[in-house]
Amino acid sequence: DAGVIQSPRHEVTEMGQEVTLRCKPISGHNSLFWYRQTMMRGLELLIYFNNNVPIDDSGMPEDRFSAKMPNASFSTLKIQPSEPRDSAVYFCASRLLAGGSSSYNEQFFGPGTRLTVL
């Protein structure tokens, strides 16, 4: 089991540039989450998808951020244009939606992408 795969692991870019973060969820999982982690704000949920459909994007900070999930095995988080305050670690997580009402399948996290915007 490869786990959740994120790329790149580290990204350094200049203010104003477009940044694209990528995530491959665990095979068979049908729910995917994007988080941002900073010292000041902790771990924040940005957006999540169920069955490739965005369900809640209320955590997306502004229009500069967008996320897509074109198929069950791939998602992207794009920042355009990037700003220094976007510097953070971005995590992707996936889980299998529970079929019954008596269980909850936990989220599995990727290793994260450390983004630095200069």
Add this chain to the structure above:
Amino acid sequence: AQSVTQPDIHITVSEGASLELRCNYSYGATPYLFWYVQSPGQGLQLLLKYFSGDTLVQGIKGFEAEFKRSQSSFNLRKPSVHWSDAAEYFCAVVRDSSASKIIFGSGTRLSIRP
């Protein structure tokens, strides 16, 4: 609104000493409760979870947690810590099995004194 409180930002314990990390949640019903650990430079890893049944749950790496409904708490414990336990620990809650969003606490950073 659902929330999770971890009152201790940073805790230091000596290697071999016992550990208890506090977690309180605010929700009327019995939520689904989790503890995750994040080692430096790594993603979050699930330590244990509670859904129902026995209120003392065992997890990986020798950790356990006890659900106390009367105190709305789900504290994490370990009888004897190892230097490798130094990490950030997050308590988290899900409203019920139909919910997708996990609410994370702010985390407790654990340092181990040699």
